[in-house]
Every structure is written in C-alpha cells, then in structure tokens.
Amino acid sequence: MDELFPTQEIGSLAKPAWRIKGYKNEPLSEEEIAEAERWGRKLGIEKITELIKILKNREKTTAEKKELLEWSARYAIRFFEKAGLDVVFDGEQWRSEMYEHIIRNIEGFKFLGSVKSFNYRYFNKAACISKPKYIKPIYVEEFIFTKNNTEREVKVPFTGPYTIVDWTFNEYYEKKLCDKIKDFKQRKAAARREFLFDLIHEIVKPEIGRLIGAGAKWIQIDEPAATTNPSEEEMQLFVEAFNETVKGFNCTFSLHNCYSDYEVLAKYASQLRNCSQLALEFANRDSRQTGIGENRTGYRELKLFEDYGFCGKYGLGVIDVHTDFVEPPELVRDRILHAVNLVGDPSRIYVSTDCGLRTRTWEVSFAKLKNMVAGAELARKTFR
Amino acid sequence: MIGCYATGVFPRPKELVEATRAYERRKINDENLEKIFHKATLKIVQAQISANFSYVTDGMLKWQDLLRPFTEKLHGVRVGALARWFSNNTFYRKPVVVEEIRREKDITAEIVCFECLPKNVLWKAILPAPYTFAKLAENRFYRNDTELMFKFAEILKAEIKTLTKKGFSYIQLSDPALVYNPFKRPISKDTLIAVRDALETAIRGTAVRTCLQTFFGDFSQILPEALDFPVTDLGIDLYETKFEKLKEYKFGKGIALGLVDARNSLVEDENELVNVAKELIGQVYLLEKRDIFICPNCDLDFLPWERAEEKLMVAGNVAKRLKAELNIHG
Numbered sequence: 074m075d076e077l078f079p080t081q082e083i084g085s086l087a088k089p090a091w092r093i094k095g096y097k098n099e100p101l102s103e104e105e106i107a108e109a110e111r112w113g114r115k116l117g118i119e120k121i122t123e124l125i126k127i128l129k130n131r132e133k134t135t136a137e138k139k140e141l142l143e144w145s146a147r148y149a150i151r152f153f154e155k156a157g158l159d160v161v162f163d164g165e166q167w168r169s170e171m172y173e174h175i176i177r178n179i180e181g182f183k184f185l186g187s188v189k190s191f192n193y194r195y196f197n198k199a200a201c202i203s204k205p206k207y208i209k210p211i212y213v214e215e216f217i218f219t220k221n222n223t224e225r226e227v228k229v230p231f232t233g234p235y236t237i238v239d240w241t242f243n244e245y246y247e248k249k250l251c252d253k254i255k256d257f258k259q260r261k262a263a264a265r266r267e268f269l270f271d272l273i274h275e276i277v278k279p280e281i282g283r284l285i286g287a288g289a290k291w292i293q294i295d296e297p298a299a300t301t302n303p304s305e306e307e308m309q310l311f312v313e314a315f316n317e318t319v320k321g322f323n324c325t326f327s328l329h330n331c332y333s334d335y336e337v338l339a340k341y342a343s344q345l346r347n348c349s350q351l352a353l354e355f356a357n358r359d360s361r362q363t364g365i366g367e368n369r370t371g372y373r374e375l376k377l378f379e380d381y382g383f384c385g386k387y388g389l390g391v392i393d394v395h396t397d398f399v400e401p402p403e404l405v406r407d408r409i410l411h412a413v414n415l416v417g418d419p420s421r422i423y424v425s426t427d428c429g430l431r432t433r434t435w436e437v438s439f440a441k442l443k444n445m446v447a448g449a450e451l452a453r454k455t456f457r
Numbered sequence: 458m459i460g461c462y463a464t465g466v467f468p469r470p471k472e473l474v475e476a477t478r479a480y481e482r483r484k485i486n487d488e489n490l491e492k493i494f495h496k497a498t499l500k501i502v503q504a505q506i507s508a509n510f511s512y513v514t515d516g517m518l519k520w521q522d523l524l525r526p527f528t529e530k531l532h533g534v535r536v537g538a539l540a541r542w543f544s545n546n547t548f549y550r551k552p553v554v555v556e557e558i559r560r561e562k563d564i565t566a567e568i569v570c571f572e573c574l575p576k577n578v579l580w581k582a583i584l585p586a587p588y589t590f591a592k593l594a595e596n597r598f599y600r601n602d603t604e605l606m607f608k609f610a611e612i613l614k615a616e617i618k619t620l621t622k623k624g625f626s627y628i629q630l631s632d633p634a635l636v637y638n639p640f641k642r643p644i645s646k647d648t649l650i651a652v653r654d655a656l657e658t659a660i661r662g663t664a665v666r667t668c669l670q671t672f673f674g675d676f677s678q679i680l681p682e683a684l685d686f687p688v689t690d691l692g693i694d695l696y697e698t699k700f701e702k703l704k705e706y707k708f709g710k711g712i713a714l715g716l717v718d719a720r721n722s723l724v725e726d727e728n729e730l731v732n733v734a735k736e737l738i739g740q741v742y743l744l745e746k747r748d749i750f751i752c753p754n755c756d757l758d759f760l761p762w763e764r765a766e767e768k769l770m771v772a773g774n775v776a777k778r779l780k781a782e783l784n785i786h787g
Contacts, residue, residue, distance in 0.1 A: 185722055185760075185761045185763075185764060186471065186761030186762070186763065186764075187469075187471070187474045187761060188468065188547075188758070188759060188760065188761055189468065189469070189547060189758050190546070190547055190548065191521065191522070191539060191547060191548040191549065191550075192521050193477035193478065193480065193481050195474055195478075196546075198761070200722045200723075239546065240546055242721050242722035242723065243721060243723075244721065244722055244723040247721060247723050248723055251726065251729065255700075256699060256700050256701070257695055257696045257700075257718070258675075258696060258697055258698065258699060261696060261721075298546065301541065301544055301545070301546060302544040302639060303544075303639050303640070304639035304640065304641075305640075305641075307544075307639075
C-alpha cells in the first residue's frame with residue numbers, strides 16, 4: 074500500500090434476510106425482496122432482475138442456491154468497495170459462521186448440540202471423534218470468487234487452529250491416550266497438543282497451500298481464543314501453533330484477535346513469526362470523546378505490544394462493532410493519530426474495525442465504514 | 458459412605474434452549490417459557506434420581522452464571538460487563554460493588570423449583586463461595602477484597618439459613634477462583650487463613666452437610682491448609698489436580714472426587730474411574746473416615762444435555778461399584 078493508513082474490515086458482514094431465507098428455501102416477504110433491490114441499486118449491482126427472479130422462485134434448485142451465495146458475496150464485496158475500503162473480502166457470505174463452516178467441511182468431527190455461551194446465547198459445539206481429514210477445499214472457491222470480482226487487495230480470513238481446538242471437545246485424542254497417560258491433567262495436555270498439530274498438518278496447511286496456489290497473497294488467521302487460557306504453557310502452545318501454521322509459505326500472514334487479554338497477548342506477540350499485522354480490537358475499550366492523549370483509554374495496551382517488542386503492523390480497531398453508534402470521522406482520526414504517537418511510525422497503522430460487522434445492520438455498517446474511511450483520510454491530511 | 462451428586466449448573470435440554478431463543482426473539486411469553494423451564498427441571502431431577510444420586514439439585518437452569526442471582530438481587534451491586542469465565546469459552550456478568558452490600562430478601566430460594574424436587578431424596582444447594590465472589594467482583598466500595606469477602610460471607614450465612622429451613626440437606630460452596638491459578642502465583646497462608654475464616658462466618662451454626670467445591674485448578678495448591686477448612690467435604694477437580702501431589706496428604710474430611718469430566722464430551726470408562734478412585738481412597742484416607750462422593754469436576758453446562766445425562770449415569774455407576782467393591786454401605 075502506497076498511501077498511509079490503508080482501510081480494512083476484519084471479515085464478516087451480516088447476511089441479508091434474502092440470502093438466509095433464500096438459501097433455506099423459506100418464503101421471502103415483499104419487503105425482503107425490495108431490500109435486495111434497494112441495496113442492489115445503491116451499490117450499483119448489475120442484472121439485479123436475475124437475483125430477484127431466483128428469490129421469487131419458491132423451489133430453488135441447488136444451482137440457484139449456489140447462485141444466491143454468489144449474489145450475496147457480490148453485494149458484500151461491492152458494499153466494502155463502495156464504502157471505500159482498500160482491502161476487501163466477501164463478508165464471509167459463503168460461511169454459516171467462522172467455526173461451523175470449517176468444521177462442516179472437514180472429516181473427523183461431529184456436532185453434539187448447543188452449549189451455553191452466556192445468558193440465552195449458545196453455540197453449536199462439535200467433538201473431534203477421529204483424526205481430522207481434509208476432504209475438500211474450505212475457503213478456496215470463495216476466495217477465487219472474491220478475487221474475480223474486485224480490483225482491490227484481498228485478505229482471506231481463516232479460522233485459526235488454536236481456536237478450533239479450544240472450541241471443540243477433544244474425544245479422539247483423549248481416548249487415544251487413555252492407556253498411555255494415567256494422570257488426567259497430563260493426558261489432557263498431551264491430547265490437546267496432538268489434536269492441534271494434527272489439525273495444522275492435516276487441514277490448515279493443505280488449505281493454505283491451495284489458497285496460495287489459487288492466488289491468495291494475504292491470509293488473516295483468526296484466533297479469538299488465543300488468550301482463553303493465559304498460562305505460560307498454553308500461550309507458548311498458541312505461538313508454536315501460529316508459527317507452524319505459517320511456516321514454509323510465501324504469503325503475507327496476519328493475526329486477528331479480539332475481546333481478549335492484551336496484557337497476556339502482548340508478551341508473546343513478538344514471538345509470532347511471519348506475522349505482518351496484528352488486527353486488534355480497541356474501539357470497544359475506548360471513550361467516544363475526540364482528542365489525542367489520555368482520553369484514548371482504549372488504546373493503552375497498544376503500548377504494551379510495543380514495549381514487548383512487536384515490530385509488525387497493527388490493524389487498529391477504530392470502529393466498535395457491538396454498538397450502532399456511528400463513530401464520527403474526527404473520532405476515527407484521533408484514534409489513528411493517538412496510535413501513531415504510541416507506535417511512532419504511521420506506516421505501521423492499518424485502519425480497521427474491531428472485529429467483523431456481522432451483528433450490525435447493513436445501514437449501520439455502511440455508515441460506520443464510510444466514516445472510518447473519511448477518518449483515515451483526515452489522518453492522512455495531517456501528514457501531507 | 459460413598460455417594461454421588463452434581464456440582465453445578467446443568468445444561469439446558471434442547472427444548473429449553475429453543476424456548477429461550479424464541480423468548481429472546483419475543484416469539485413466546487414469560488408464562489410459556491416458565492412452563493418449559495418447569496418441564497426441563499423435572500427432566501433433570503428425574504435423571505439424577507435414575508442415576509441413584511445421593512443428593513439432588515434442581516439443575517439451576519435459571520442461573521445465568523454462578524454469581525448472577527447475587528449480582529442481580531443484592532443491594533449495593535450492579536450488573537457489570539461480560540467477562541470470561543476462567544479458561545472457558547463462556548462468560549459471566551461481573552458484579553460491580555458500588556455500596557454496602559445488603560440482602561433485602563431471599564436470593565436463590567426464589568428461583569429454586571421446590572415442587573420439582575423429590576420427597577424421598579435429599580436436596581443439595583449450590584452457592585458461590587465468599588472468595589470466588591470477592592475475586593470476580595469489581596470492588597468499588599470496600600477497602601479491599603478481603604473486606605468484601607467477609608461481607609459476602611455474612612450474606613451467605615443468611616442465605617444458607619433460608620435454604621436449610623426450606624429443606625436442603627447439603628450446601629456446596631463453589632470456589633473455582635481459589636485454585637484457578639494460570640500464572641502459578643503462590644497462594645499465601647494469610648489468604649488461606651482468611652478464606653477459612655470467611656467460610657466459618659458463612660457456615661457457622663449450619664446443621665447440614667457442607668462442601669467447598671474447587672474446580673479449574675489444582676487442589677493441591679491449597680493443601681494442607683484446606684484440611685482445616687470448616688466444611689464437611691472438600692471437592693477436587695481431578696482433571697486439574699496432579700494425582701501424585703494429592704497422595705502426599707491424609708484427609709480427615711469427606712472428599713468429592715471430580716472424576717467425571719464436564720469439560721469434555723468423551724464418556725469416561727467406568728473401569729478406569731473406579732480404579733483411580735480406589736487408588737486415591739487408599740492413599741489419602743485414614744481408614745475410619747471414608748466419606749466419598751463421586752461427581753463431575755465442575756458445572757455440567759459445558760456439555761450438551763444428552764451428553765451430560767450420560768455422564769450422570771457414569772457417576773452413579775462408579776459410586777455403585779465402589780460401594781460394592783470396597784464393601785461400604787450408605
């Protein structure tokens with residue numbers, strides 16, 4: 074990127090009702106179809122009538138369902154372009170969810186049902202029941218579609234192996250070690266390690282190889298679980314897993330982590346090899362006042378990454394994805410300029426959302442991204 | 458005596474998961490949700506009876522987290538931000554202590570489904586231990602966490618009194634924060650003395666059986682001091698505790714052996730659990746004191762309901778076999 078402060082989103086964008094219901098063959102209301110037309114016109118999408126024809130079809134064929142995925146990916150790519158982002162993807166429109174999508178596309182796993190996340194929120198948790206086996210490309214087709222539909226730089230979000238292991242019941246490996254390791258705690262640790270590295274070698278690396286073969290230049294490893302267990306052993310395991318994941322590939326890699334303990338992550342970030350960028354969530358922790366300096370409370374931990382010697386770039390979260398508050402460009406600017414003061418080098422700052430925008434409406438997301446781009450431009454002006 | 462019981466919040470069965478989701482989308486009302494909660498509670502109680510549990514809980518299905526009833530109902534506490542529940546992919550709301558904490562009414566009894574509990578099996582209630590509450594709360598009022606811990610212990614004392622009056626025969630205080638120690642910082646003797654005194658404040662005068670249940674960390678860190686805690690039983694997470702260390706001590710108290718792994722769906726081999734239990738019992742017990750409970754290592758709500766149900770049976774079967782093989786009755 075030649076200009077300072079390139080802009081990017083982390084990965085996901087909400088799926089429109091017409092994509093969700095249409096894919097499930099559920100009837101769509103007139104308003105939902107009108108929504109597809111409205112956004113289509115706003116984004117300058119061509120041949121919308123073809124999409125509408127599919128949406129109005131009560132019994133969609135498998136081919137038509139596939140076309141729907143492509144339509145919604147096309148919308149999302151154009152959405153990001155129209156908002157002015159420099160780096161784009163397809164808003165993960167082909168994926169059900171970051172965890173489920175990868176698990177459903179590999180062998181060796183079985184979904185067991187819902188477990189509580191908090192309150193009345195649950196997630197569908199799988200168990201690893203045999204050695205993970207690669208059966209088909211997971212993200213490649215989606216990547217090729219995105220690449221063919223944009224001129225902008227493409228970054229592929231990739232659910233990281235450490236997070237998959239952390240979010241999965243480890244049945245197969247614990248059972249395998251049953252007779253070998255008597256102490257339950259030691260058995261668990263050994264089984265976790267074996268699961269993790271099998272997953273990296275059997276699934277993650279083959280998929281990365283295929284993505285690179287298809288032309289991917291930048292892969293973002295998403296590891297929200299990175300600091301779930303902050304012990305030295307686990308953090309070293311996480312670092313080892315990342316380094317093994319990216320080893321031997323000629324590609325740009327970055328790491329995304331959010332809603333985590335950055336005091337812990339900061340200590341280990343400099344040990345991540347070939348990690349060109351850390352995309353981190355800060356806006357969620359920050360005040361909404363403009364200004365540079367002490368009122369930028371959310372960015373305190375950025376300094377820790379510097380103090381511990383991380384010298385790559387930062388995907389600086391300047392947009393809070395868990396609120397409809399639309400950050401004014403001036404606030405975005407000040408967050409960027411504050412980060413520059415902490416880091417010292419403006420070329421190390423990419424301007425980013427905290428995380429994917431999938432929980433926001435398209436209206437809110439679009440307004441947020443437009444302001445993020447405008448804020449980056451305001452920040453650039455101060456350096457011209 | 459060899460018995461078995463659950464040690465925390467149960468997972469919500471599928472129909473209740475669906476109902477709570479529908480409730481969030483405003484597709485069912487309070488009354489309908491309540492009916493489904495009731496039905497699910499009956500199912501959970503029945504599963505414990507089927508597994509021959511010595512004490513039965515109501516499943517705590519309405520508890521959004523271990524602290525929440527207190528976070529929501531104590532005067533002086535506000536419901537704070539979501540925070541990670543130890544090293545799990547689950548979250549709790551931080552209690553934010555902003556003024557003197559006061560119990561103005563019964564807290565947990567209000568959400569117990571008494572009519573779901575059986576007449577012919579003893580009842581067990583589970584509450585957060587003083588140390589865990591103080592450690593996980595955001596203390597904006599008291600001078601330090603120790604002061605908060607003792608204030609909360611007084612609240613617990615009143616709560617325990619209510620629960621025992623209403624028929625509970627066993628009170629478990631859950632204390633994960635006491636042993637969760639990812640950075641391996643030594644736990645000071647002063648801390649353990651304060652914990653003991655706070656437990657004394659909470660439990661003094663209680664006529665029923667009590668337990669301090671620890672999980673998510675190595676129990677041996679709090680030995681030998683824990684042997685003097687004023688509780689009847691001590692609960693140990695055997696998936697976090699090194700067996701060998703445990704064997705260095707002789708227990709004069711009952712032990713709740715967390716042998717069933719509530720954080721993995723793999724259903725345990727009963728033979729293995731029986732052997733581990735026998736080995737531990739042989740090593741850590743003075744012969745005349747053999748009060749043992751076979752239990753899950755922590756709350757079962759890390760599992761989907763169906764798998765939790767299978768694991769209840771494992772706990773029950775292991776207890777049954779131990780009774781037979783060690784020739785212990787009761």
